[in-house]
Amino acid sequence: MRLHEITRGDFPVLGRVVNGHPLVYLDSAASSQKPRTVIEAMSQYYARSHANVHRSIHTLGEEATELYEGARDRVQRFIGAQSREEVVLTRGTTDGLNLLADALCAGLAPGDEVLITEMEHHSNIIPWQLAARRQRLALRAVPVTGSGLLDLDALDRLLSARTRVVAFTHVSNVLGTINPVAEVCARARRAGAVTVVDGAQAAPHLALDMSLLGCDFYVFSPHKMLGPTGIGVLWGRRERLEALEPTRGGGEMIKEVWLDRAQWNDLPWRFEPGTPPIAEAVGLTAAVEYLEKLGMDRVGEHERALTRQALAGLAALPGVRVFGPPASVSRGAVVAFAVEGLHPHDVAALLDAEGIAVRAGHHCAMPLMHRLGVVGTARASFSVFNAPDEIDHLVRTVADLRSVL
Amino acid sequence: MIATRALYSDVIRERWRRPRFRGELPGATAVAEDVNPLCGDRVRLMLRLDGVRIVAAGFVGDSCAICTASADVLAELVVGRPAAEARAVAAGDLLAVLQADIRPTRMRCVTLPLSVLAQALNGGGA
Ligand SMILES: Cc1ncc(COP(=O)(O)O)c(C=O)c1O
Numbered sequence: 001m002r003l004h005e006i007t008r009g010d011f012p013v014l015g016r017v018v019n020g021h022p023l024v025y026l027d028s029a030a031s032s033q034k035p036r037t038v039i040e041a042m043s044q045y046y047a048r049s050h051a052n053v054h055r056s057i058h059t060l061g062e063e064a065t066e067l068y069e070g071a072r073d074r075v076q077r078f079i080g081a082q083s084r085e086e087v088v089l090t091r092g093t094t095d096g097l098n099l100l101a102d103a104l105c106a107g108l109a110p111g112d113e114v115l116i117t118e119m120e121h122h123s124n125i126i127p128w129q130l131a132a133r134r135q136r137l138a139l140r141a142v143p144v145t146g147s148g149l150l151d152l153d154a155l156d157r158l159l160s161a162r163t164r165v166v167a168f169t170h171v172s173n174v175l176g177t178i179n180p181v182a183e184v185c186a187r188a189r190r191a192g193a194v195t196v197v198d199g200a201q202a203a204p205h206l207a208l209d210m211s212l213l214g215c216d217f218y219v220f221s222p223h224k225m226l227g228p229t230g231i232g233v234l235w236g237r238r239e240r241l242e243a244l245e246p247t248r249g250g251g252e253m254i255k256e257v258w259l260d261r262a263q264w265n266d267l268p269w270r271f272e273p274g275t276p277p278i279a280e281a282v283g284l285t286a287a288v289e290y291l292e293k294l295g296m297d298r299v300g301e302h303e304r305a306l307t308r309q310a311l312a313g314l315a316a317l318p319g320v321r322v323f324g325p326p327a328s329v330s331r332g333a334v335v336a337f338a339v340e341g342l343h344p345h346d347v348a349a350l351l352d353a354e355g356i357a358v359r360a361g362h363h364c365a366m367p368l369m370h371r372l373g374v375v376g377t378a379r380a381s382f383s384v385f386n387a388p389d390e391i392d393h394l395v396r397t398v399a400d401l402r403s404v405l
Numbered sequence: 406m407i408a409t410r411a412l413y414s415d416v417i418r419e420r421w422r423r424p425r426f427r428g429e430l431p432g433a434t435a436v437a438e439d440v441n442p443l444c445g446d447r448v449r450l451m452l453r454l455d456g457v458r459i460v461a462a463g464f465v466g467d468s469c470a471i472c473t474a475s476a477d478v479l480a481e482l483v484v485g486r487p488a489a490e491a492r493a494v495a496a497g498d499l500l501a502v503l504q505a506d507i508r509p510t511r512m513r514c515v516t517l518p519l520s521v522l523a524q525a526l527n528g529g530g531a
């Protein structure tokens with residue numbers, strides 16, 4: 001049985017009709033749809049157990065705290081973290097990257113260097129730009145090769161004794177490139193740099209094991225992996241987290257407070273000021289449970305098969321250009337493409353008229369668009385609920401596009 | 406067959422395929438360019454004024470069918486008019502010519518050329 005045959009009935013939204021056609025949702029890289037278990041876990045939580053966490057000595061407060069902290073344990077196992085203290089719950093990938101850029105760059109000296117790459121999402125560019133401006137750091141980028149891979153020779157040339165941070169994406173949200181995380185981290189470590197990995201496009205599709213990746217920090221967004229919006233995961237190697245001064249203050253992140261000073265709380269709460277996203281943590285647990293039940297290996301296999309099918313189908317169409325590494329290289333579950341003579345927005349609007357949801361535009365990766373020499377692209381992306389006949393439908397519809405506008 | 410009629414009027418399709426005012430304008434006296442941050446669309450509008458009146462207009466850029474058609478219609482509407490009158494052209498005037506039912510998410514595609522026009526007449530832009 002193919003995976004979608006098991007999963008499709010679990011996603012209520014797939015019953016929708018859009019513009020007179022059954023919804024074909026190919027935009028999970030922007031945000032995935034949610035299975036019923038996630039939706040119900042969150043509404044059950046609000047209906048039965050809601051209270052604030054950590055501070056309420058009453059039954060509901062204890063239930064809420066248990067559920068919230070339970071999400072941390074679930075994530076710890078899901079990503080192969082050494083301990084629960086290494087799992088900080090944030091508001092999303094962007095939030096985690098801002099936190100890291102602020103905290104890691106705070107102690108740096110003018111002229112110290114931060115290295116990113118040409119294939120980053122804006123959320124892994126702008127926080128470093130802001131920090132670089134504040135601290136007068138040099139921000140450099142590893143180029144992307146013609147075949148859509150990170151230029152590792154250039155990485156070696158760019159790494160220097162002044163490189164303090166190397167921040168890069170695990171999987172490109174445009175090219176689908178899967179970067180060699182362990183390899184990049186090993187080189188960065190030899191240069192004495194801290195490594196930050198943006199896992200937003202990896203966590204939904206790959207089995208993760210923090211002990212094998214070799215990075216210092218890893219961030220991702222549950223809303224892209226069948227979970228709710230408004231919550232994020234930041235994993236940090238314990239000694240790295242211990243060494244990090246918090247840059248955001250508030251309740252929960254302290255042990256004792258005087259008017260002029262405070263003592264920070266233990267990990268991981270030191271980095272979780274204020275009331276956290278509790279219902280979202282409940283939804284996160286349900287999403288991880290759902291994915292684990294399917295098995296991440298099987299999830300990845302299903303999505304890779306859909307990606308290969310879409311790549312082959314779209315690349316064979318006259319006037320259609322697909323971006324990223326060749327199909328022979330293992331890729332993430334996205335296919336960016338352009339149709340000759342059509343603007344990506346019109347491609348998306350025309351597909352929407354057929355019920356097919358794809359993303360169009362710069363995908364929050366304008367420097368990469370500049371590198372590719374395009375204003376934007378259309379992008380189809382895949383998840384556990386997508387079926388091969390949906391990919392066929394996409395390819396057939398794209399084949400018709402050039403004649404209609 | 407894809408239901409394009411609902412999305413793109415004949416005017417938009419025609420102006421997208423064969424824009425009348427697309428191209429560089431030699432001797433332009435007022436030029437501005439802007440970008441739609443949502444999609445990265447870019448439109449540069451060039452005007453030639455004889456002191457008071459806009460005597461010629463042209464545009465270039467990377468833009469979708471709606472934005473391109475809107476820029477093309479706008480160029481047509483302002484040529485021959487005094488700057489003060491051109492400034493008064495509004496989104497409603499463009500929509501009336503485009504004859505399309507534009508969704509809220511794509512209204513910025515219609516209005517980007519208008520804000521570029523305002524910048525050009527105010528002497529701003531590139
Ligand atoms: C590679 C990558 N990084 C970061 C983000 C930002 O994620 P979020 O908007 O959930 O913070 C995204 C998704 O938009 C992404 O694809």
